[in-house]
Each structure stands twice: as structure tokens, then as C-alpha cells.
Amino acid sequence: METLERKQRSREQTRSGIVLTAKDIARREGWQAVSIRKIADAIDYSAPIVYEYFDSKDILLDEIRNEGFHHLRLEYERIKKVYRDPEKRLFEMSIVQWQFAMAQPEIYEVMYNLNGAYCVLPVRDSVEVEAISTIIREIIFTFIPKSQESIQKLYFEWWSLSHGMITLAMMLRERQPLEQSEQVYRDSIRRFVRGLR
Amino acid sequence: METLERKQRSREQTRSGIVLTAKDIARREGWQAVSIRKIADAIDYSAPIVYEYFDSKDILLDEIRNEGFHHLRLEYERIKKVYRDPEKRLFEMSIVQWQFAMAQPEIYEVMYNLNGAYCVLPVRDSVEVEAISTIIREIIFTFIPKSQESIQKLYFEWWSLSHGMITLAMMLRERQPLEQSEQVYRDSIRRFVRGLR
DNA sequence: AACGGCGACTTAACACTGTTAACTTGACGT
DNA sequence: ACGTCAAGTTAACAGTGTTAAGTCGCCGTT
Numbered sequence: 017m018e019t020l021e022r023k024q025r026s027r028e029q030t031r032s033g034i035v036l037t038a039k040d041i042a043r044r045e046g047w048q049a050v051s052i053r054k055i056a057d058a059i060d061y062s063a064p065i066v067y068e069y070f071d072s073k074d075i076l077l078d079e080i081r082n083e084g085f086h087h088l089r090l091e092y093e094r095i096k097k098v099y100r101d102p103e104k105r106l107f108e109m110s111i112v113q114w115q116f117a118m119a120q121p122e123i124y125e126v127m128y129n130l131n132g133a134y135c136v137l138p139v140r141d142s143v144e145v146e147a148i149s150t151i152i153r154e155i156i157f158t159f160i161p162k163s164q165e166s167i168q169k170l171y172f173e174w175w176s177l178s179h180g181m182i183t184l185a186m187m188l189r190e191r192q193p194l195e196q197s198e199q200v201y202r203d204s205i206r207r208f209v210r211g212l213r
Numbered sequence: 214m215e216t217l218e219r220k221q222r223s224r225e226q227t228r229s230g231i232v233l234t235a236k237d238i239a240r241r242e243g244w245q246a247v248s249i250r251k252i253a254d255a256i257d258y259s260a261p262i263v264y265e266y267f268d269s270k271d272i273l274l275d276e277i278r279n280e281g282f283h284h285l286r287l288e289y290e291r292i293k294k295v296y297r298d299p300e301k302r303l304f305e306m307s308i309v310q311w312q313f314a315m316a317q318p319e320i321y322e323v324m325y326n327l328n329g330a331y332c333v334l335p336v337r338d339s340v341e342v343e344a345i346s347t348i349i350r351e352i353i354f355t356f357i358p359k360s361q362e363s364i365q366k367l368y369f370e371w372w373s374l375s376h377g378m379i380t381l382a383m384m385l386r387e388r389q390p391l392e393q394s395e396q397v398y399r400d401s402i403r404r405f406v407r408g409l410r
Numbered sequence: 411a412a413c414g415g416c417g418a419c420t421t422a423a424c425a426c427t428g429t430t431a432a433c434t435t436g437a438c439g440t
Numbered sequence: 441a442c443g444t445c446a447a448g449t450t451a452a453c454a455g456t457g458t459t460a461a462g463t464c465g466c467c468g469t470t
Contacts, residue, residue, distance in 0.1 A: 048331055051427060062449055064430075073428065128384075134245055134329035140388055169397050172381065172389065176401075180377020184369065187325075191337055192369065200366050204373075248456060259420050261459075270457065413470080420463075427456060434449070440442085 031069045033059045035080060042122040047133035077126055077135040084123040085144035088116060092151045102159040103209050109152070110178055110205040114198060117182045130183065160212055170212065177208055228266045230256045232277060239319040245329035274323055274332040281320040282341035285313060289348045299356040300406050306349070307375055307402040311395060314379045327380065357409055367409065374405055 037058040041050045052073060056063045070076040091112045099105045117124040126133040139145055153171050160170070181204065185197035234255040238247045249270060253260040267273040292305045314321040323330040336342055350368050357367070378401065382394035 052429085053427080063428085064450095065448070067429070068447095128380075129328045131326045132331035134331075138387075140385065168389070169393075172378075172385075172394065172397055173401055176377035176381045177374060178377070179381060180373035180375070181369075183325075183380070184373045184376060187336065188369075190335075192365070196366075197369065200369055204370055249458080250456080260457085261421095262419070264458075265418095411470100414468095416465105416467085418464090418466105420461100422461080423459085425457095428454095430452085432449100432451080435447085437446090438444085440444105 027069075030059060030061070030065075034066055034069055034076065035083070038076060039080060039122060042126070042133070043120075046131065047122065047125060074136050077133070078137045080123065081126045081135060081139070082142055082144050084116075084120070084127045085142060085148060087123075088113065089144055089147050089151070091116070092148060096151065096155075102155050103213070105155050106152070106174070106209050106212075107205060109155075110174075110209075111202070113178055114182060114201055117186070118194065121186060124182070124186075128179070128183070156212065174208060177204060224266075227256060227258070227262075231263055231266055231273065232280070235273060236277060236319060239323070239330070240317075243329055244319065244322060244331075271333050274330070275334045277320065278323045278332060278336070279339055279341050281313075281317070281324045282339060282345060284320075285310065286341055286344050286348070288313070289345060293348065293352075299352050300410070302352050303349070303371070303406050303409075304402060306352075307371075307406075308399070310375055311379060311398055314383070315391065318383060321379070321383075325376070325380070353409065371405060374401060 034055055037055045038050055041054055041058075052066050053063045056066050066076075070079070092109050095105055095108045095112065099108060122133075125131050126135065127139070129135060149171065152174065153167050156167050156170050156174070160166075178201075181197065181201045185192070185194060185201070188197070231252055234252045235247055238251055238255075249263050250260045253263050263273075267276070288309045289306050292302055292309065296302045296305060319330075322328050323332065324336070326332060346368065349371065350364050353364050353367050353371070357363075375398075378394065378398045382389070382391060382398070385394070
């Protein structure tokens, strides 16, 4: 049975090798350059092997995307433990979102189907997105206990503000330095959070 | 020389036929389904003919994108003539942007490289985008004559808010009705505009 | 009237893409 | 030594962007 375990482990390794390679190509050449054959070459296999781990390219992209949302969710939960003040919590979570997008733009791109990354599977029915949604809405609720509908609106506002600034900052980064965009981001988020009470 | 004029006109017609067909396929099947051969088939030509009008698919997409920005710019200039109050102007321009994105989502997608639309050519060095930027910044300036840098920041804020809400509203439209998103959009824009004075 | 050239257009090709069926190859148990 | 089975490969299909080469008919010249 050792052999089986060894086989299992190697399966896990090649699987994560596929994911790692996909992200690596995306980071260096953009998502449009990510192809099954290129991934297979990089992990020293032929293309059909990739299909033994992911039924389609779409499912591979979906996994990477969910990995991204999962990472974000863990960060949010960490912040929730560290800080008690809801204002501080929401602010720190916003900052984490910015930092994540700047540190791993290719992941952020696949999460939102940006710049050549295209995943047909809808984002909406993902447990990770749902979990993130719940965390943020709970925080908003803790310091404005309004109706569910109002909370949803405020969540939508927060998400839009953050996502809009992140995508435009990336798009305009040649013309407007990222540090300046980040400053505006921090100010805007702070103002939004203040406005909640 | 009539023949030449006639040829010219027919050239213009096939050219716009290409653009029209590309947008039509994008609207119905998404940008990922737009291919040169499919366009050529639709206008009853073979694929290489398309290359006599557009040197590459990228340049075709760039033209459609600029067409979108141009349309938006004309709308902004129209609004500028109709209203004198800067608050009203900025609000109406925001509404136009929303309506444009909802009426022609495929154009909005190619303008921002969204959902499978991917154009390598950078958006930034487009005269249309520059013109729009100038219009909005001028309006912001007319009722807060601050430094160029502050104006740029406020412009970035406005653009982010609008773009973020539009993209997320489209993304979440199955889960959150567009009418509700539009209401939040209007409220947020109104609040932003009010906050300017 | 025959010929040359030219412009409009098509076919064929190249190197890719995602995806699947069919095949090879080598190790293991009987 | 033989059959089985899993791991992995090759080959193929239909499609992509893009370009070179070829066809075909018209028009002016000799």
C-alpha cells in the first residue's frame, strides 16, 4: 500500500504542478498565452495527461479562481480575529484586497475575467464568494444593524468601490503611479467606512 | 470617376459590415466566439478580405472600442450643452454611462477587456479617452477649482465608482436585479456629486 | 484580335488552440 | 511465457489568426 500512497502523493504533486504552471505562464505572458499543451510541456507530460486532472481548461481556471477567493477569505477571517473594531476590520480587509490584487494581478484577473482571462463557469455559485459575502455583510451589520436589504446595498457599494479602483488603478498604472492610486484608495475606503456609522 | 466613388462607397460598406458583424456575434455569443472566418462568412467573403480592412483582429477590436468611447464622448458633449449646473452635468453623464453599458454590454466589455474580450493595444493612448477625461475633469474643476492633482484624484474616484458598480452589477445580475443595482448607482453617484461642493 | 497587366478574390498553408480516441509500452500476477 | 491493466503517448478533428500563392475576369495597348 506504500506504492498507492506514493502514487497518491505524486498525483497531488502533478496536479498542483499544473495549477502552478498555469499561474506562472499567466503571470509572465498573460492569460491568453496559457494553453494546455504549454502546461503539459512544462510539467514534462503530453497534453491529454492534463485532462486526467481537470476535465477542461475551464475547470482548471475555475479552480485557480476559487483558490484566489479562498485565499482572500482566509485573510478576512484572520483580520476578523485580530481586530475587534468593525471600522478597523473593514478597512484592513479592503487593504488586503488591494495588496492581493497588486501582488498577484494574474489571480485577480482570472477571478473577474479580466484582460484575456475567461472562464465560462459563473462565479456566483461559489461557496468561497458566498463566504466572503457573509463575512463582509456581517461586519457591516455589526455597526449598522439595518435590514438585510440595506446591508446588501452597502456591501455592493463597498465591493464596487474597491473593485473599481483596483481595476482602474491597474489599467492606468503607466499614467498614474500605483502609489498615488493606493493613496486615493485608502482615503476613499476610509471615507466609506466612516460614513457607515 | 463614378466607378471609383462607387468603389469607395462599397469599400466603406463592407468595412462597416465587418464592424457590425463583429459586434453582432459578440452580442449574441460573446467576444470569445468572434473569429475572422465567422465575420468573413457573414459578409460573404473569404477570411483574407477582412485583412484588407483591418491589419489584425486586434486593430478591429481597437476600432470598436474607440467607437464606444467616441459615442460616450458625444453624449457627454451633448449633456454639456443641455445643462449648465455642474452637478446636474456630472450626474447625467454618469447615468448615460450606465445606460450605455446596459444597452450595449458587448461594447462596454471590449472597452475594458472584460469577459473574453481582449485587445492587446493599450487603451490609454486613445484621443477619445483623453477627450472624455478632459470633459469630466473640466466639470469637476468648474465647481471645485483646486489643483490639477486634486482634480485628477476626484476624476479617478468618479470613474472607479461608476465602472466598479457597472461591472459588478452586470456580474451579479442573476442574483441582484439590475433595477436595484441602478438605484444604488444613482444614490452613490448623487452622494459623490454632492460631496464635491 | 491577341496580349499583358492589374485588381479582386479565393484556396491552401502554417503554427497554433481545446479536446478525444486509439494506440503503445512496460510492469505485474498467474 | 502469457494475459491484464495502468500510464502515457501519438494522431486526429475542428477550429483559431495570419499570410503566400494562385485564379479569374476585365481593361487598355499593340
